[in-house]
Amino acid sequence: MNDGADAVGADAVRKVDPSGDVEATFWDGCSRREFWLQHCTACDAWQFYPRSLCSHCWAPTSELEWRRPAGGAVLESFSVVHRGSGPFADYAPYVVALVRFDEGPIMMSNVVGDVEGLAIGDRLELDFAERAGRVVPVFTRAGKLS
């Protein structure tokens, strides 16, 4: 999936740069099809979206690290959008979802691929999709190819 020279293993850990922009770091990872989730070494909690402190225990940036989630998730809720607005008009109907990583945090994303019979509680797997020159994290149903 990752063909670059800077490919990193799934168990890689990176420090969070105290002077860096965590939002830029997150999307930079996505552009290489790597999803980096923040983990707090002080309280052992995960958080999404990324921040410059731990929202659970207020540990400073120096206590945070970037880790790669295993990629498994559960569908918390979803809606099929039938009328996209602006750039999304071409994608309708599409699935907007709230997805819970096995590590705990929830994110908004899309479920792509075969969504026939999609149901809350379904197992999902992290994937990436390219849209208008940008790589965004999406999910597919576990065991189904996108």
Next chain:
Amino acid sequence: MSANQGPPVYISGSAQEIVGRGRPAPAYLNLLAAAAADAVADAGLDRAAIDGLVLSSSIPQPFERNPAEVAEYLGLGAAYTAMAPYGGRPATDVLHLARSAVRAGLATNVLVLSADTFATTLGLEGAIDLYMKSFDASYERPFGPLIPTAFALMAARHVHDYGTSMEQLARVAVSIRKHGLLNPHTEVSGELTVRSVVDDVLVSTPLTRSMLALISTGGAQGFVVTRERVDRRSVALLGYGEASAFMSLSQAPSLVHFAHIRRAADLALRQADAELTDVDFVQFYDPATIVPLILLESIGFCGPGEGGAFVEDGAIEIGGRLPMNTHGGTLAFRHPGMGAALDSVVEAVTQLRGEAGPRQVRDAGLGLVHGQGSWLANNGFLILGSS
């Protein structure tokens, strides 16, 4: 600590500017000025008595004029001025700000103004696009949620967890439409049936178009909040509670039940020394029919998951045990923008004065008004009582 937080202040003047469905709204300042003049006239006060101004932001013109500029435009002279300019507000907050100014001795008679030219300024597509910017630019908008999608995600989970039916989601729209048709200024026409609502075009599953708020071209509201009761038409502002708990839906502790809603409502009730059973009617912000169900449950009018059954027998209709949105709300009156919750305040005042005509709730003595910012993220509850 005493439950009651001091003597009430009064909403002695109340006004609503009507634009009409599809008609272009007058200029923003024209609407504001009309609301000011009508509210002061309704209070029966001389404009020289006004010594404060609280301005609500609008959606398309959040910073068009600061409140001192508006006070100057209106020729108020020396006055306390404040504005609630931020996004994600419950909109009911401006009455609280006026009450606070009166109680702090900063002013005696405070004008509260709100105007929106929403779809007039932006067009329908522009209004939808601006609304979508409510979602987080980095972590939500890349996935294309419409505003209805936020409520759809709640509705889908509510259906999953509690077995709430499409018919129950539709019933809210049917009941509130009946009220809208009793309002001479409604922007809708024709009755709805459960079947027509369920069979309407899907916008964001499970929600159909008839389960969602209107988008209006504009409107305005004005109030005069006074330290003293002016006359029997003065309505007492007995309590206000507000709480936010998240902004991004991914950060919400639940999609179907919200402790911060209960907290905000309880704060307002305690200030008013009132119980839920004392409430004669509610005016809930109703951007989607799932919202009233969640509010009924989270406030405690019924248990978790019981909202669908609560509305099935017409309980929320005028004559029912808890009349809701007696003016039609945003589902069946209008949605002018940020001032939608202030239309609810106008209606509550009208009900408590006994001036609601064919839609009057009998013996209306105490009303609960809800305002909401960004998909139940932030909620502000007012308790108003007849004097």
